[in-house]
Amino acid sequence: xxxxxxxxxxxxxxxxxxxxxxxxxxxxxxxxxxxxxxxxxxxxxxxxxxxxxxxxxxxxxxxxxxxxxxxxxxxxxxxxxxxxxxxxxxxxxxxxxxxxxxxxxxxxxxxxxxxxxx
Amino acid sequence: xxxxxxxxxxxxxxxxxxxxxxxxxxxxxxxxxxxxxxxxxxxxxxxxxxxxxxxxxxxxxxxxxxxxxxxxxxxxxxxxxxxxxxxxxxxxxxxxxxxxxxxxxx
Numbered sequence: 038x039x040x041x042x043x044x045x046x047x048x049x050x051x052x053x054x055x056x057x058x059x060x061x062x063x064x065x066x067x068x069x070x071x072x073x074x075x076x077x078x079x080x081x082x083x084x085x086x087x088x089x090x091x092x093x094x095x096x097x098x099x100x101x102x103x104x105x106x107x108x109x110x111x112x113x114x115x116x117x118x119x120x121x122x123x124x125x126x127x128x129x130x131x132x133x134x135x136x137x138x139x140x141x142x143x144x145x146x147x148x149x150x151x152x153x154x155x
Numbered sequence: 156x157x158x159x160x161x162x163x164x165x166x167x168x169x170x171x172x173x174x175x176x177x178x179x180x181x182x183x184x185x186x187x188x189x190x191x192x193x194x195x196x197x198x199x200x201x202x203x204x205x206x207x208x209x210x211x212x213x214x215x216x217x218x219x220x221x222x223x224x225x226x227x228x229x230x231x232x233x234x235x236x237x238x239x240x241x242x243x244x245x246x247x248x249x250x251x252x253x254x255x256x257x258x259x260x261x
Contacts, residue, residue, distance in 0.1 A: 082199070082242060082252035097249065098156075131198055139205065140246035141189035145198035 039063045041132050041146035049126075049153050055119040059132030059146055066113045067091065070135040072142065073106060073117045075128035083128075087135060088115055122153045157181050157245055161253035167261040174230040176256045178243035183223045187247040190219055190228045193255075194239045202241075203228065233258070 045057035059071070070089035076082050086096035088106045096104045100119070108115040119126060129150050133142040158181040168174050178188065186206040191199035201210045203219035206226055216231040230237055238260055243253040 081254050082244075084250040084252070095249075133198075136201075136204060139187070140250055141201060141204040141244065142191075142199070143201050143204075143210065145200075148198050 039144045043146045043149040055122050057117045061113045071115045072133045074131045077128045124153050127153045159253040161256050165257045167259045169261050172233045176228045178226045180224045184245045184247035186222050188226050189244045191242045192239045
C-alpha cells in the first residue's frame, strides 16, 4: 500500500523559505507525477505544483515565482520550497500522487500545518 | 484560470436522503473532473474521476455525471459516514478546486 508522509518545520518566519519533504513508501517515486497542495480556511484547496519524469515541473502561475519542487529518487522523496513567505502562506500542506495518466489525486499524505509567524 | 463553483455551500440532510451537489466550471473542461470527500483533520479522499468513474473501493451509492461546464455528485442514500465536506477538482488546465460543500446532519 502506497503511503506518503510530509515532514518539515511547523513554524517559518516571514520572508524566509518554507521547506517540506514528502517521503513515499510502498512504491517507486520514479513513475507517476508527484504534487504539492495546500489548504487554508480562506482559500480552500490550492494546487501548488508537481514534478514528473524525474525532474520536469509545472507550477501554479500564481505561485510560480516563489516555488521550487525537486525530487531525490535515491531516497524516494520529493520536496517543496516556497520562498519569501508571508502570513498568507500559513496552511496545511499536503503531498499527493497523481493518478495514472490523469491529474486527479489518488494517494495523499496526512498533511502538515505550517504557520508563518515571527 | 478556470474557476470552479460548487453549490450549495452547505447542505442539511437526513440519513437515507438522496443528495446532489453541483459543480460548475468557468469554461469547458470536457470530463476532466474529480470529486473528493474530506473529513475534519484528514486529507481529501478520491471518490470519482473523469466525471463519472468510481474510484476502487468507493461505495456505489456515490455517482458522478456531467461534461463541459456542469457536473453533479449524487449520493443515492446518505449514510452516517457520508457527513463530510465534498470538493470538485478540474484537471483540464492546471488544477483548481471548488470551494467545498459541507453535508450536515439535519
